Amino acid sequence: MDTQWLEDVLVLLEEGNMTRAASRRNITQPAFSRRIRGLENWIGAPILTRGTNRIDINAALSANEDEIRALAARIRALRGKIANFDPESTTVAIAAQHAPIFSTFPEMALHAKQYYPSLKFRLRAGNHHDCVSLFLRGDTSMLLCYETENTEPLPFGDTVRREIWGSDQLIPVVGGGLRYGVTGDAMIASDTPAIVYPEDSYFGEVLGKAERPFGTQGFTDNPVCESAFSSGIKEMALKGLGVGWIPFSMAHREIETGEFLSLSHKLGHEPLAIALYADAREEAAVALLNIWSTKHRSGGALNTAAPA
Template structure:
């Protein structure tokens, strides 16, 4: 029996909807259905009445739900106690996207040390999906993430709190020509499309770019010259003149100041996002509480 089956079942018992639970659990609906079936096979009884909408728990499901809730509480309490004993009490495990890990986090942590004292941090770079899952499953203390109303982080507001740490602008840039103007500038034309260094569509910045293009109110003409899910790789390609790239401003502060990259489009081609730090309210780490109170007081 996989512990994830219990978590799936308890989420389903709360939402009473396979689709919503699949979204909450970051799995496909078919995968969720298979896991619930596997749990029922392990229990030896049907737990969910699928003949109604919204679905309801069977009598066996109601009994098992109480036992599963208590089992998960005991397991999580034991894990939390053992983790505290086995680690530096001053260490905070932080999950963050690669761009935030490289560019925002080091300067932010320096400021925290100066204002709130010595806090040890372990940074775990990951994509957005894995970072959120790490917080939900208790594998990190904090989640550092971008946020935009059109690209929300799906976390239960009653269980997870956040503070805003700043903002980030994603903007189009290019190497300059001899006159200092962008070599490649938006919007391009049908006869002269811009070579574009773009993101894989399934990535977070891929979705950011989709929103920028759909909101610009202007046609854009470009060809995909290179594709990646990492902004740092696109930055390197842009610096060597391979095309125009949309990059987070924090990753190109020096390059913009030195004139090695220049802005390649107006404000309609940019997007501003919030930078947020999330925590679980169930996490009782004393160092986390101290940091959180400091952040709230600012």
């Protein structure tokens, strides 16, 4: 369809006369008439009733004038967005799980700023389910989340693109005075206090399915606190409140300094992918996805996987 046909029809509705409408469109009346016929052929139905001495506008056209105006306005706006697209003047809304906001997003933002120094972000934090809902509703144009190796990518369809930023691992750690209860071979008593995830949370489902000790109430002898927030679990584990499972990217500095002991050698770990989804219809989101995925494919993205 030729988009100028919509403008022709709107002028025709305003003037109610082919000759005056053609004059406003700066073309001859025969040329204007041919364009109207082109629209009729595309629709598959007449929009004018042509008599010997007069031409009447079909009532269906008048009845849908508001929708035609809205469609024409959306097309003009889209054309302007594409022609004048400037990522630097854009605010990108991203739905993100709490954990990657702490562990991953700061590096991602710094990398994006190298390309678009004035780019702004609006982060909508939530659990995995809520973030997916925000993205599906169109409240955000991007989604940042963890995925396990055993799960399929989220089935969003052709209007959504998916890329990987990097990798991570969910590992068990212990801090504070509880570190001194760990034996030389990294064993720890099964009744050691634990800070666990709710079984219906994303990490809770991952750890519960794998039957990881100290991860959820069902596989813990002494749960002292339950929380869905990895950042909170990290702080409580640092104080020695209990064993906690958190992404390695959130714990590696404390493991290096000795504030945390990793128990992954004995209790195992859960590999995670850091996934990015973007609405393919949003230019700024696609531009960000391209630079972030390029960094990952070139090997530049931080690989936060813990040593096995």
